[in-house]
Amino acid sequence: MAYVISDDCTSCGACESECPVDAISEGDGKYVINADACTDCGACEAVCPVDAISAG
Template identity: 70%
Template sequence: MAYFINEDCINCGACESECPVTCITEGDSKYVIDAAECIDCGACADVCPVNAPNPAE
């Protein structure tokens, strides 16, 4: 199961540098996680100030 970034994202970029597999990139209005590359480690969620990354259901 991969993480995804919800609409609460404020484009701060804190998550991008924490990802050990570099699957987070800056999108048009928010950061985006490549689900095929995500290893479900939760590092992005641990550093996000607005709790935007969440596990996919």
């Protein structure tokens, strides 16, 4: 199951550069994860400073 980013996201962008498959992009007010591209590696969750990313 793909990871998801909650509304707690502060749009810092730390997760985007960590994604090995470029599944994360800047959305409207927060970053979003493309569920079809996400490989469930967890790299994004580990770097989020506000714990806004979790396994969906």
